[in-house]
Amino acid sequence: MQLERIRNSSLHEKVMSAAQASEFIKDGMTVGMSGFTRAGEAKAVPKALAERCKQQPIKINLMTGASLGNDLDKILTESGSLARRMPFQVDTTLRKAINNGEVMFIDQHLSEMVEQLRNHQLARPDVAIIEAIAITEEGHIVPTTSVGNSASFAVFAEKVIVEINTLHSDKLEGLHDIYIPSYRPTRTPLPLVQVDDRIGSTAIPIPAEKIAGIVFTSTPDSYSTVSDPDAETASIARHLVNFLKDEMAQGRLPNNLGPLQAGIGNIANAVMMGLLDSDFDDLTMYSEVLQDSTFDLIDAGKLRFASGCSVILSERMNAKVFDHIEDYKDKLVLRPQEMSNHPEIVRRLGIIAINTALEFDLYGNVNSTHVCGTKMMNGIGGSGDFARNANMSIFVTKSIAKDGAISSVVPMVSHVDHTEHDVDILVTDQGLADLRGLAPRERAVRVIQNCVHPDYRNQLMDYFERACARGGHTPHLIEEAYRWHVNLQTHGTMKLAN
Helix, strand or coil, X not given: CHHHHECCHHHHHHECCHHXXXXXXXXXXXXXXXXXXXXXXCXXXXXXXXXXXXXXXXXXXXXXCCXXXXXXXXXXXXXXXXXXXXXXXCCHHHHHHHHCCCCEECCCCCCCHHHHHHCCCCCCCCEEEEEEEEECCCCCEEECCECECHHHHHHHCCEEEEEEECCCCHHHCCCECECCCCCCCCCCCCCCCCCCCCCCECCECCCHHHEEEEEEECCCCCCCCCCCCCHHHHHHHHHHHHHHHHHXXXXXXXXXXCCEEECCCHHHHHHHHHHHHCCCCXXXXXXXXXXXXXXXXXXXXXXXXXXXXXXXXXXXXXXHHHCCHHHCHHHEEECEHHHHCCHHHHHHHXXXXXXXXXXXXXXXXXXXXXXXXXXXXXXXXXXXXXXXXXXXXXEECCCEEHHHCEECEECCCCCCCECHHHCCEEEECCEEXXXXXXXXXHHHHHHHHHHCXXXXXXXXXXXHHHHHHHCCCCCCCCCCCCHHHHHHHHHCCCCCCC
């Protein structure tokens, strides 16, 4: 039965154990691995590699689409096998190693990495490890629940290891749209003009002889960790839905808003869930990760079509979707991440981009990645791809964190991922600040009035007024700009003593 998943019979002899396949990976190699936000990652070979490292220490440079599930980043970190990691991660063990300088982490826009591989600005993978549901008659690879960077890794790599995961239904075949742009400077425009356009193939086209090993697995993807909306995230959703209703009433948005993009995590998922109780329908999505809210909106008849590059679901939603995937296939497509995040397409489609901030400042600069300016959390992900090019760039966050010890709105962000030039709308549980068309001093007033938690509003207004007295187009007290962060590190709170 397993061999039926390998429709090219000449490849049957390539079946081997995960331990045997891991032997293709040598010290110092660059490895490209499937997986995007805990979905569709290779599972058996990375674990076998980690076990091998206990007896035979090696270091690899690991590239993926985004974060890995099944604790693989943790396992690989603890085995000592990671020298470099890119472009995104969410694992606490790996994060500690990154912040200790033990693993070199390259935090990168998710649309850019494959382009740099294509142009030899980054070393191409020596080995690619790709999870699949099947291999076609031509030797092409049919991915599972994510595409991410898998297609280009397989094309660029010297050798390809395929993990066929029999736990995934073969009915996933046909869900994917694999399109790889041609080389610059003679590249033609990307022929995608509608969210539901299909412009590529349903499998990753590589020569069959590149496949060095095939490993069978039956390990599930990790469940997503999203939780039900709480009072704060529900409030953020209400502010945003009301704003979108007004934009539509003013004729600035069409009746179906235009394609939506939402980042990963509780806040972004809760914001999308807020659309369930709205009057909007015939919605579309052009995003990276399709989460629970995507399928709740489809089931409610609100969402007509969703394009992404991976599907990651909670335990509540997982069986409902994957046991009935044929009911959803005409409403979904999974693409490579350089297509789901491509600036040309984001600008063309007029996407409304909704992403999460760690903190933002008076003037609209956003920090998505670093705690107190130095400690990496996860990475920028795709938020920059969308923020710079979207029709409307929205960032959301709760107004406070750590039981009020941290204000998410500060005088100056401790690290800048998205400048004020790329940010249109800021939303917290306190309210919404529309920054479009405003000068810096006007932006600051709106941010303080609408977005700051009451515990910090007077403190931030005091800073702003004293900065304005000193002057400048973008007023600041440079010697005090990070006083809140310093106070947090020394006294455990951003609340300043009188």
